[in-house]
Amino acid sequence: MKLVFAGTPEFAAVALAHLYAAGHDIVLVLSQPDRPAGRGMKLLPSPVKQFALAHGMVVAQPHSLRLDGKYPDEALAARAALEMVQADAMVVAAYGLILPQWVLDLFAADAPPGRPKLGTAPSGGSAARGAASVGAKKYGCFNIHASLLPRWRGAAPIHRAIEAGDSVTGVTIMQMDAGLDTGDMLLTQAVPISPLDTTGSLHDRLAVLGGQLMVQALGQAEFDQLQAVPQPLADITYASKIDKTEAVIDWSQSAQTISQRVRAFNPFPGASTLLAGETLKIWAAAAGGGAFAGGQVGGQIVALAPSGIVVAALDSTLIITELQRPGGKRLASAEFLRGCPLQVGQVLG
Numbered sequence: 001m002k003l004v005f006a007g008t009p010e011f012a013a014v015a016l017a018h019l020y021a022a023g024h025d026i027v028l029v030l031s032q033p034d035r036p037a038g039r040g041m042k043l044l045p046s047p048v049k050q051f052a053l054a055h056g057m058v059v060a061q062p063h064s065l066r067l068d069g070k071y072p073d074e075a076l077a078a079r080a081a082l083e084m085v086q087a088d089a090m091v092v093a094a095y096g097l098i099l100p101q102w103v104l105d106l107f108a109a110d111a112p113p114g115r116p117k118l119g120t121a122p123s124g125g126s127a128a129r130g131a132a133s134v135g136a137k138k139y140g141c142f143n144i145h146a147s148l149l150p151r152w153r154g155a156a157p158i159h160r161a162i163e164a165g166d167s168v169t170g171v172t173i174m175q176m177d178a179g180l181d182t183g184d185m186l187l188t189q190a191v192p193i194s195p196l197d198t199t200g201s202l203h204d205r206l207a208v209l210g211g212q213l214m215v216q217a218l219g220q221a222e223f224d225q226l227q228a229v230p231q232p233l234a235d236i237t238y239a240s241k242i243d244k245t246e247a248v249i250d251w252s253q254s255a256q257t258i259s260q261r262v263r264a265f266n267p268f269p270g271a272s273t274l275l276a277g278e279t280l281k282i283w284a285a286a287a288g289g290g291a292f293a294g295g296q297v298g299g300q301i302v303a304l305a306p307s308g309i310v311v312a313a314l315d316s317t318l319i320i321t322e323l324q325r326p327g328g329k330r331l332a333s334a335e336f337l338r339g340c341p342l343q344v345g346q347v348l349g
Helices: 011-023 048-056 072-083 101-106 155-163 201-222 255-264 334-341
Strands: 002-007 025-030 035-036 042-044 090-094 140-145 168-175 183-191 273-274 280-286 301-303 308-312 317-324
Touching: 002 042, 002 048, 002 072, 011 025, 011 048, 011 090, 011 201, 025 048, 025 072, 035 317, 072 101, 090 201, 101 140, 140 201, 155 168, 155 201, 168 201, 183 201, 255 273, 255 280, 255 317, 301 317, 308 334, 317 334
Parallel strands: 002 025, 002 090, 090 140
Antiparallel strands: 035 042, 140 168, 168 183, 273 280, 280 317, 301 308, 308 317
């Protein structure tokens, strides 16, 4: 197919690479504007832009697609570019901008006479907006979402699944509509979350799966083999954007909750706590055994064991196994203690 691709971070770049490798013609790539990053705060292109330029693709970076918004000229230019390329479909993955109705309408097309639109549920459910069947020029706007919808709609589904202690997540290929991750589901595949998974490790697996499922979905769409399933109205949850302030450890929480948050915020923004006014990043930790002895406060170091630094939490202990001082390297607890000796009784936080 002739495709427009819209995405920004590494998750989206992996999907773009799969579509390119599958032989699709990526006629236009949309990505968010370059952002300052690193110690020098130099403008850096997104991973999607980097891949696109390295493979000779045309890239547009509007600040907004809203024609009545703060950047109407950029939105108008984007509309002109989309109209000019005459793509068959649009694929969206972690783009970071909401598609306004005019984008969805641009890819919408009626099916040939006597044929249902792509994704029309046989039970009489409504077809996804922007869908079309074989023989029509347009196939609509597809989205790659890193959760099993309707659980964890929104910006940070991988973080929130780990933070909540979910045992399973997955990828949903969705036909986009005007809502926030509310469109009909086309393909889904579940992925188990292991007790050792971090957002980083789970992200990498879901990114590959997302690219594979999107290639599969486009192949099925060409032969009218996709069936849309409306999302259930029950058990809807929202994955709000991660704020750096969330990463500060609250030692009044349970050890299990803290350990899940440590994994959820690895690699970004990194769980943190204070020690004598110095911020420590906590990169790996696990809930310990039984409850600690009375008279201790949350955040108090109760033991320095071979297994790690044992800290009192609400109901038990947290065993810290990897941490980092400002300007230092991420270190296993034993190596960390050689350079920064801690004492039983010190209080973190």
